[in-house]
């Protein structure tokens with residue numbers, strides 16, 4: 055027993071030196087003093103000795119234990135000091151390296167344009183609303199004075215949804231088929247149905263048509279203005295359009311109303327905006343024709359005084375109230391901003407960051 059204790063002390067002190075960090079020091083403690091540790095197992099044999107021997111060996115074992123534990127403490131202090139000394143070396147940072155800059159995104163150009171358009175009309179008292187993109191034929195066409203199979207509908211290149219037709223409702227036309235709304239005008243009668251007058255509404259939404267080329271994408275956005283009150287004049291419509299043109303495109307721009315035909319307005323107009331390249335003259339300084347507009351004006355969208363049949367479809371008495379409406383493509387309007395020079399509308403939705411990051 056005596057020899058074994060001596061041997062233990064010797065090997066323990068050697069092992070202790072080998073512990074190079076706090077973790078291995080903890081392992082060491084377990085190896086010697088844990089439940090099945092070398093020391094623990096050794097002193098388990100004490101009761102087997104004679105009373106005399108047991109006393110002597112017991113004392114010796116205790117002394118050795120104290121000695122080793124003292125040594126552990128000393129080693130622990132040493133290792134801790136060493137670790138503190140190393141921190142500077144291990145956690146060294148080169149402050150002169152350039153930082154890692156997190157990438158910051160921004161709103162898509164279409165969203166930016168929508169925000170800007172909405173804020174301009176909000177200043178004029180228009181309230182923004184959102185109406186369904188998946189819509190009954192009734193709101194998209196029928197209530198807008200475009201009866202079923204009217205040839206005017208062809209222009210809207212509509213996507214139809216293969217679902218049963220809606221049931222007719224009392225006092226209103228039939229709901230008809232379900233379509234992906236081809237224009238924001240479908241919000242007009244929905245707004246009238248809210249039953250609150252006067253109306254100053256702005257409906258901005260996704261719209262869908264079966265078209266894809268440099269100036270069309272199957273999904274695009276439109277914004278629609280609806281203004282209904284007593285004694286509304288074309289002059290008010292012109293005033294609103296001019297205010298928008300100046301705010302969105304710049305002080306120098308003018309609008310022009312050109313007679314046109316829409317089923318849901320009477321009279322109807324197409325709205326043109328003066329071209330910023332030639333200043334609305336159609337000619338460049340050297341006398342040559344402007345390549346962008348050819349005649350001084352760019353076409354923006356449609357407008358007109360609401361047709362009495364549309365007011366009736368919305369439950370409004372056309373003898374008492376009248377109003378105007380206008381509707382445009384958001385992307386198109388944005389592309390006509392000064393200096394944009396985007397020659398293919400499809401680029402907007404290709405998700406190529408090299409393109410999108412420019413705006």
Ligand code: DAH
Pocket residue numbers: 236237238239278279316318319355356357358359378379380381382
């Ligand atoms: N909804 C029409 C289109 O998509 C545009 C339009 C024309 C809207 C005349 C109107 C309007 O509100 O009065 O082509």
